[in-house]
Amino acid sequence: MTQPSVTEFFDSNGPLSQVIDGYQIRPSQVEMAQMVDIAITNQDPLVVEAGTGIGKTFAYLAPALMAGGKVIISTATKNLQDQLFNKDIPKIREALKIPIKVNLLKGRSNYVCQLRMEDSIQSAQFVNKEDGTYLQKIKHFSDHSNSGEISEIENVPEFSTIWPMVTSTADNCLGQSCEFAKSCFLLKARKEALTAEVVIVNHHLFFADFMLKDEEISEILPKANTVIFDEAHQVPDIASIFFGNNFSTNELVYLMQDAQLLYDKLGKNHKKLIDISAGILDEIKDLRGQFGAINERVTFEKITSIVDFTEKLKSIHSSFLNLGQIFTLLDDQSPEQKKIIERHDVIVEKLSHWFAEKNDQYVYWLDIFSKSIQFNMTPFSIAEGFGKFREQNKIAWIFTSATLAVNDSFNFFQNLMGLSDAVSKKLNSPFDFKSNACLYVPNNMPDPNSAVFNLTVIKKIYPLIEAAKGRTFILSTSLKSMREISALLKSEFEQHDLSFPILTQGEDSKRTLIDRFKSYGNAVLIGSMSFWEGIDMRGPSLSLVIIDKLPFQSPGDPVFESRINRLKERGENPFMTFQLPQAIISLKQGAGRLIRDEVDRGVLMICDTRIIDKPYGKRIWKSLPDFKRTRQEIDVTSFLKSL
Numbered sequence: 001m002t003q004p005s006v007t008e009f010f011d012s013n014g015p016l017s018q019v020i021d022g023y024q025i026r027p028s029q030v031e032m033a034q035m036v037d038i039a040i041t042n043q044d045p046l047v048v049e050a051g052t053g054i055g056k057t058f059a060y061l062a063p064a065l066m067a068g069g070k071v072i073i074s075t076a077t078k079n080l081q082d083q084l085f086n087k088d089i090p091k092i093r094e095a096l097k098i099p100i101k102v103n104l105l106k107g108r109s110n111y112v113c114q115l116r117m118e119d120s121i122q123s124a125q126f127v128n129k130e131d132g133t134y135l136q137k138i139k140h141f142s143d144h145s146n147s148g149e150i151s152e153i154e155n156v157p158e159f160s161t162i163w164p165m166v167t168s169t170a171d172n173c174l175g176q177s178c179e180f181a182k183s184c185f186l187l188k189a190r191k192e193a194l195t196a197e198v199v200i201v202n203h204h205l206f207f208a209d210f211m212l213k214d215e216e217i218s219e220i221l222p223k224a225n226t227v228i229f230d231e232a233h234q235v236p237d238i239a240s241i242f243f244g245n246n247f248s249t250n251e252l253v254y255l256m257q258d259a260q261l262l263y264d265k266l267g268k269n270h271k272k273l274i275d276i277s278a279g280i281l282d283e284i285k286d287l288r289g290q291f292g293a294i295n296e297r298v299t300f301e302k303i304t305s306i307v308d309f310t311e312k313l314k315s316i317h318s319s320f321l322n323l324g325q326i327f328t329l330l331d332d333q334s335p336e337q338k339k340i341i342e343r344h345d346v347i348v349e350k351l352s353h354w355f356a357e358k359n360d361q362y363v364y365w366l367d368i369f370s371k372s373i374q375f376n377m378t379p380f381s382i383a384e385g386f387g388k389f390r391e392q393n394k395i396a397w398i399f400t401s402a403t404l405a406v407n408d409s410f411n412f413f414q415n416l417m418g419l420s421d422a423v424s425k426k427l428n429s430p431f432d433f434k435s436n437a438c439l440y441v442p443n444n445m446p447d448p449n450s451a452v453f454n455l456t457v458i459k460k461i462y463p464l465i466e467a468a469k470g471r472t473f474i475l476s477t478s479l480k481s482m483r484e485i486s487a488l489l490k491s492e493f494e495q496h497d498l499s500f501p502i503l504t505q506g507e508d509s510k511r512t513l514i515d516r517f518k519s520y521g522n523a524v525l526i527g528s529m530s531f532w533e534g535i536d537m538r539g540p541s542l543s544l545v546i547i548d549k550l551p552f553q554s555p556g557d558p559v560f561e562s563r564i565n566r567l568k569e570r571g572e573n574p575f576m577t578f579q580l581p582q583a584i585i586s587l588k589q590g591a592g593r594l595i596r597d598e599v600d601r602g603v604l605m606i607c608d609t610r611i612i613d614k615p616y617g618k619r620i621w622k623s624l625p626d627f628k629r630t631r632q633e634i635d636v637t638s639f640l641k642s643l
């Protein structure tokens with residue numbers, strides 16, 4: 001049987017229509033599919049903003065699967081991975097009537113590492129006594145499991161200290177030299193991925209393992225002819241973590257622990273190793289102690305000016321070099337020993353970056369945690385690095401999301417990613433926003449930084465929530481505001497004797513809160529930035545989305561601040577070229593929670609009047625879908641009452 005063309009596939013009598021009840025052609029979906037098809041044929045980069053309702057997953061899956069060869073699909077969220085794996089790909093497969101092997105690839109920390117597990121059993125050195133019990137459970141599971149996926153293990157807490165002892169990292173895995181290579185769960189899963197036509201990953205896994213470090217997994221990429229990033233608006237931030245150079249003091253600690261385990265296993269005397277390791281642990285503690293009880297992110301410049309940081313770091317570096325001499329004296333050629341030396345050398349090199357001359361293409365900053373410090377070198381721009389990476393992998397690179405454009409321009413995203421050569425296209429949502437949805441900005445709001453802002457927000461949103469009979473999301477730009485709004489709203493409800501349930505982020509898991517919101521049917525859900533995306537609430541259970549402030553990133557983040565300063569030094573306007581586009585893309589995500597379906601109706605309320613009062617405001621609201629707009633409360637309360 002000859003395969004249909006992409007256009008025929010989406011035709012009203014085409015293969016897709018045979019497997020979807022009530023199928024209707026969506027012209028934008030067909031247009032996107034044709035563009036993806038051309039990009040794959042020509043191995044071109046393509047950037048597509050596909051508004052809600054276009055059906056973008058089918059629009060890229062169909063041409064990618066019809067083209068044959070291996071496709072890697074990278075997403076930001078697990079929800080989308082599950083949707084692709086369980087629903088969308090099976091549908092396309094059914095329509096095309098071709099066998100397509102799909103693999104949902106997970107990071108290595110999802111699998112039990114038999115080598116580390118057995119070593120831990122042998123050494124019996126646990127951080128606490130519960131770990132011994134957990135280890136027995138994990139061993140029992142591992143001996144009887146086919147997959148080795150730790151999510152299937154019951155009654156071992158998610159944050160138990162046993163997990164690093166029974167899972168591998170790219171640094172400590174021995175790969176094919178491992179004595180467990182034949183039965184290794186991870187290697188088995190990756191072998192499966194090598195033979196699959198479609199491999200689904202998340203952006204973190206893609207950039208952490210595919211591109212940079214993990215030899216086993218990086219074999220998959222050269223076999224692909226297409227990489228598709230869905231939810232691509234998150235790619236620049238995630239990629240910049242992995243294009244940088246990061247390490248944590250925990251890596252030193254884990255290496256010393258692993259070395260001691262190895263010496264135990266080999267029955268070697270390791271008093272010297274223990275002594276030097278104990279000294280290094282004290283030095284790390286001392287370094288961390290410089291920051292008192294704070295957990296925060298700081299630029300390296302700030303640190304060097306307030307404490308004798310570099311000297312302490314140099315001292316750790318030199319102690320670590322001494323440790324290396326002990327390793328090389330060990331008369332052992334085992335893969336474990338080689339790996340220990342390799343890891344040691346990598347850490348020494350990473351440490352040395354921090355007192356060598358600074359590379360002005362990177363922001364140097366630290367994440368201070370309660371017991372460790374993470375050292376980060378983040379590039380100001382990943383455009384060049386990603387460009388080189390694409391050069392090395394001449395395949396079709398496709399980026400799509402519902403939020404990539406600012407107004408109609410893709411310059412912001414393309415500049416961040418170095419995709420100036422990409423064809424770009426904005427495809428608007430087919431939904432009738434003008435008839436079904438309303439954008440409301442209240443009058444007489446104080447400045448968003450004013451002390452009475454949240455109180456005024458409550459007074460302004462209360463009549464709308466009442467008119468909507470609950471069924472409201474409140475999206476806040478910070479946890480602090482979120483908590484304040486939640487407390488104020490509860491007291492407002494009490495005063496009015498209103499009993500709609502109020503659910504606030506942090507009271508339970510995100511999933512549970514969303515399920516409860518749906519089941520109540522009259523609830524108000526309040527969340528901060530993690531609730532702005534990835535929630536697909538169709539139907540009448542959501543009628544009102546309230547956004548307190550425009551989501552400008554607040555100063556304080558070292559990478560953000562350094563990027564702003566860099567743009568200023570270059571004579572650019574950081575607000576217009578960076579902060580504003582970034583805020584617009586976030587706002588589009590938040591606004592996108594409201595209308596998920598062609599029959600959805602509702603109100604988007606933005607309490608921050610800068611969207612109207614400031615000269616840049618027009619650029620913001622023009623980037624949103626084509627809502628009916630009003631500033632009259634009566635318009636929206638009447639509309640909400642009619643829903």
Ligand code: SF4
Pocket residue numbers: 112113114115116168172173174175176178179180181184185186187
């Ligand atoms: S190959 Fe790596 S993950 Fe597998 S058992 Fe060995 S060390 Fe662990």
